[in-house]
Amino acid sequence: MTTGTDATRTIKAAIRRRAQRTELRTARTTVVDTVILTRDFTRLTLRTDDLGDYHPEPADAFKLMLPIDDGARTDHPRRGDDGLPRWPEGATQPVLRALTVRHFDPARGLLTVDVARHQTGPLMSWLATVRPGDAVDLAGMRAEWHLPQEIRDVILMVDGSGLPGAAGIVERLPDHVTVIVYVIDCPRDDLVLIPAHPRLSVIRVGAAHDIGHQTPRAVRAQRRVQVWIAAETGDVRVLRSVVTRRWHVPGDDILARAYWTSGRSSTDVDATNLVRYQHAIAGGADVHDPVLAENIDLDT
Template sequence: MSARPRARLLRVARIDQRTPQMRRIALRGEELAGFPAGCEGAHIKLLFAPDSRDAPALPQFGEHGPVWPEGAARPVVRTYTVARFDADAGELEIDIVLHGDDGPASRWAANARVGDPLGVAGPGGPELFRAAAPCHLLIGDPSSYALICAVIARLPAQARIDALLEAPDAGEIQPLPAHPGLRAHWFSRDGEPAGASRRLLDAVRAMPWPHGEIVSVTLAGESAQVVAIRDLLARERGVPRSMMYAVPYWKDRWDEERYHDERHRIMDAFEAEAEQGAGA
């Protein structure tokens, strides 16, 4: 997935209401030809036109990034995760959390109909986990559900996996893929704001730690929680930064435009620490 990205125009083929607050959208289109197989868990960009029934403008990608058609209204761009790609069926599936009309992705998904257009660019992204590690710790929330499912599905049968997931309420709890070494734990916030919750942090701190064994960590979700858990694992459990895929997908009560610069600052600092640790 290191090739230059490409933008594709796809259309809604199916809508599956997975929980009261999550919809899985299946997309189809001739432009899916050449989309890489085995990309579940990878990042993609969704391009939303100002009017959800219109096809969004699509960029061409050059050496210096996207080049947009002159005079065209630029779509709103959001980053999501490939939940499933079936090359034989020609279908790409994404999970979108519904949280009212205060976000373009949520608003689009809540009103989507079969046949609606959507732009997709990608996929891309770094390595998600260290498959050879004997122990895996997966931590997240509904926004990272597709990522965590993709990691579980790709781990060998002998891997030992602890998955800790937090949901806004019990109605958002979903099954995870079957795996012989999986121990899954769901926690409900019962309406508490995500940014104030310590359930996942406390669960990580309380869990028995496999000292002396290599642990690969996949961690994604609300920003304050991701940063706190990441720091606990590094400082109190001694997990090298290079063994953690930690991404603050979103920030409680912030929209993506406001959060964009802070997220990049957090990720840049994390990557710098990982490089320093590798060179130590």
């Protein structure tokens, strides 16, 4: 792997810069429709007048604010002096669930999201009963992607939770960029979410550690590659280890996100991570630094 990369021209540096200049966005939305895409995915379309100046980048993330009581409107958070979102005193905090922007049409105010369905949880309960015209609010956006001009080889590693983000990334990649998508433990039918690209390879694997048994051509040729990881926490730890220790990809060219944690609810994980952020910020850390987010996600 090439060394001596300018750290200011990397995915992590660009995401940090974007986060530092981006205000916390909140939006009141109404449901337009839901469409079953595959056995495991539903496409949710929302309409809002509150994102007129939003310019989406691939894999942008936000929190859907599910009301505690059916039909209730939710209070919106504001960013505190420490950079963390806070709810007004006395407000009931909604149930938060992270999702990925798939498309946004600013002219019509339409936000499209592909939701990975699983067996239980607040988001699944809401999705099962929601109807066109129902109200739901969101807060975001968190940058999850940037492609430096120098990058010609991209590697994406995802499970079902990261598949919508990977699809958005592939869709926006220039034709000259080679991209490999490793998909972990996903039915073949779900791969229809990934759009066509002239230099795309999709590789299904049964488990994260299976990726460690193969080395992409670009890595063997010691070309600079950019790696994006979005999956379950334990799998992300395995994959980041493969990428850094076996493939020797510099950390600045990697973005690793834990999208869920086996055996724990997202609410529990968010509460734990909030305390970690507070401690880190009190010690002088930058809340916008993706390295901090990565370390907190993976508890390193």
